[in-house]
Amino acid sequence: MKARIRIRMGSNYAHYAGSLVDGAKMLELFGDVATELCIRADGDEGLFRAYDAVEFLAPVRAGDFIEAEGTITRWGKTSLGMEFVARKVIVPTPRRDDSFESSADLLAEPIVVCRARGTCVVPENVRRKDVVGRPGPCIITAAIVGAETTRAQNPHLPITADELAAEAERCAKAGASVIHLHVRDEDGRASQEGKRFREAIKKIRARTNVIIQTSTGGAVGMSVAERAGPLECTGAEAPDMATLNVGTINFGEDVFMNKAADTAEMARRIAAHGAMPEIELYDAGHLDIAADLLKQGLIKAPLHLQFVLGVKGALSASEQNLEFLIERMAAILPSGCTWGVAGIGRHQLPMAELAAMWGGNARVGLEDNIYVDKGVLAEGSAPLVARAVELCGRHGRKVATIEEARAMLGLPARA
Numbered sequence: 519m520k521a522r523i524r525i526r527m528g529s530n531y532a533h534y535a536g537s538l539v540d541g542a543k544m545l546e547l548f549g550d551v552a553t554e555l556c557i558r559a560d561g562d563e564g565l566f567r568a569y570d571a572v573e574f575l576a577p578v579r580a581g582d583f584i585e586a587e588g589t590i591t592r593w594g595k596t597s598l599g600m601e602f603v604a605r606k607v608i609v610p611t612p613r614r615d616d617s618f619e620s621s622a623d624l625l626a627e628p629i630v631v632c633r634a635r636g637t638c639v640v641p642e643n644v645r646r647k648d649v650v651g652r653p654g655p656c657i658i659t660a661a662i663v664g665a666e667t668t669r670a671q672n673p674h675l676p677i678t679a680d681e682l683a684a685e686a687e688r689c690a691k692a693g694a695s696v697i698h699l700h701v702r703d704e705d706g707r708a709s710q711e712g713k714r715f716r717e718a719i720k721k722i723r724a725r726t727n728v729i730i731q732t733s734t735g736g737a738v739g740m741s742v743a744e745r746a747g748p749l750e751c752t753g754a755e756a757p758d759m760a761t762l763n764v765g766t767i768n769f770g771e772d773v774f775m776n777k778a779a780d781t782a783e784m785a786r787r788i789a790a791h792g793a794m795p796e797i798e799l800y801d802a803g804h805l806d807i808a809a810d811l812l813k814q815g816l817i818k819a820p821l822h823l824q825f826v827l828g829v830k831g832a833l834s835a836s837e838q839n840l841e842f843l844i845e846r847m848a849a850i851l852p853s854g855c856t857w858g859v860a861g862i863g864r865h866q867l868p869m870a871e872l873a874a875m876w877g878g879n880a881r882v883g884l885e886d887n888i889y890v891d892k893g894v895l896a897e898g899s900a901p902l903v904a905r906a907v908e909l910c911g912r913h914g915r916k917v918a919t920i921e922e923a924r925a926m927l928g929l930p931a932r933a
C-alpha cells in the first residue's frame with residue numbers, strides 16, 4: 519500500500535542561508551503520508567511512534583517541488599512499518615536576465631532528498647472493522663514443473679506422477695496452498711493429456727488436499743483442444759482451478775499464441791467444467807482483454823489474476839510495472855479482484871516480496887525459476903516456497919492455509 523503527496527516549498531519554509539529548507543519539513547511531509555496510510559489501512563489517523571532511520575541526501579530550497587511517498591512494508595497487529603522517500607521533481611532555474619527570473623525545470627531524473635523508515639500505531643480500540651485496508655493472508659502457489667524447465671537445467675525437477683505428487687506434498691507442507699500443475703510424458707516432454715493429469719491429480723490428492731490448478735497454457739504451439747486436456751478430469755480428479763491465458767506474447771524466440779477466439783473458447787470450456795479460472799497476464803494490455811472478457815460474460819467477477827512478469831518478449835518484472843498493473847486493475851476491473859505475481863528467473867523472490875508487502879499473492883517454483891540463490895540450484899520448488907513464507911514473515915504477512923485459500927478464492931472445502 520502506497521500514499522503520495524507533492525507540494526511546493528514556499529519561501530516561508532526557507533529557514534537557513536541560501537534559501538535552504540530545514541530537514542524537519544521532510545519529516546512533516548512523511549507524517550502526512552503516514553497518516554494517509556493509517557487511514558487507508560485502519561480508518562484512523564494513527565500515531566507516529568518512531569523513526570528508525572532518517573537520511574538527508576540532498577539540499578531542498580525554496581521553490582523546489584517535493585514529492586513524498588510512503589509504503590507500508592510491515593503489517594503488525596497494531597503497528598505498521600513504513601518506508602518513506604522524498605524526491606525533488608521541479609527546481610526553479612532563474613537566469614541572470616531579470617525577464618527569466620520565474621523559469622523552472624522539471625527534472626528528467628528526480629533527485630532523492632530524504633529517506634526514512636518508521637513505525638505508526640493504530641491502537642486496537644480505534645481500529646475500524648468496516649475498513650478493509652489490511653490484506654488478508656498471502657496465497658502461495660507452487661509452480662512445480664511447467665512445460666519448459668528441463669532436468670538438465672535442474673535435476674530436482676519432478677516429472678512422473680509420483681514425483682509430482684511427492685513435490686506437491688512437500689510444497690504444501692512448506693506453505694503453498696495452490697499447486698500450478700503441468701504434466702510431462704515419459705520422455706519428459708510437455709503434455710496436456712487428460713489421462714496424465716488424472717493420474718497426477720489422483721496421486722496428489724492421496725497425499726494432500728492442496729488446491730490443484732491445472733495449466734491450460736500447456737506449451738507453445740499446442741492447439742486449444744490439446745491445451746484443454748486437463749479439463750477432461752472430473753469427479754474426484756477434477757482440478758479446482760484452471761489457468762486462462764488471455765493474450766499473445768513473444769516467448770523468448772517463440773510466440774505464445776492466445777488469439778481472442780481461442781481464449782473465448784477456453785473460457786467457455788473452463789466454465790463448463792466448473793473449475794475456477796485464474797487469469798494469466800503477461801503484459802499491460804492483457805488487463806483490458808480481461809475487462810472485455812468480463813463484459814462479454816465469458817468470465818465472472820471477482821477475478822483472480824496472476825501477473826507473470828519477466829518473460830522475454832513481454833512486460834518486465836519491475837516494481838514500477840507491478841505498481842502500474844495493480845493501479846490499472848483497480849481502475850478498470852470490478853472491486854474484489856485479487857492478484858498474484860510470478861516473477862521469472864532471478865525476479866521470482868523479489869516479486870514475491872512485493873506481493874507480501876503490497877497485499878498480493880505469490881507464485882514461486884521451478885516452472886519460472888530454477889535457483890534459490892544466485893548460482894545455487896533449488897532442490898525442488900519447496901525451498902522456494904519456504905523462501906516466500908520467510909518473506910511474508912519479514913513483512914508481517916500471514917501465509918494462507920489451504921482452507922483459508924479455499925475460502926478466499928470461493929472454492930468449496932475439501933476433506
Ligand code: KMH
Pocket residue numbers: 664665666733734735736737738761762763769774798
Ligand atoms: N508454458 C507457457 C507457454 C499456463 O500454465 O497457463 C504457458 C504457461 C501458462 O505455462
Ligand code: ZN
Pocket residue numbers: 661664665698700733735885
Ligand atoms: Zn504454467
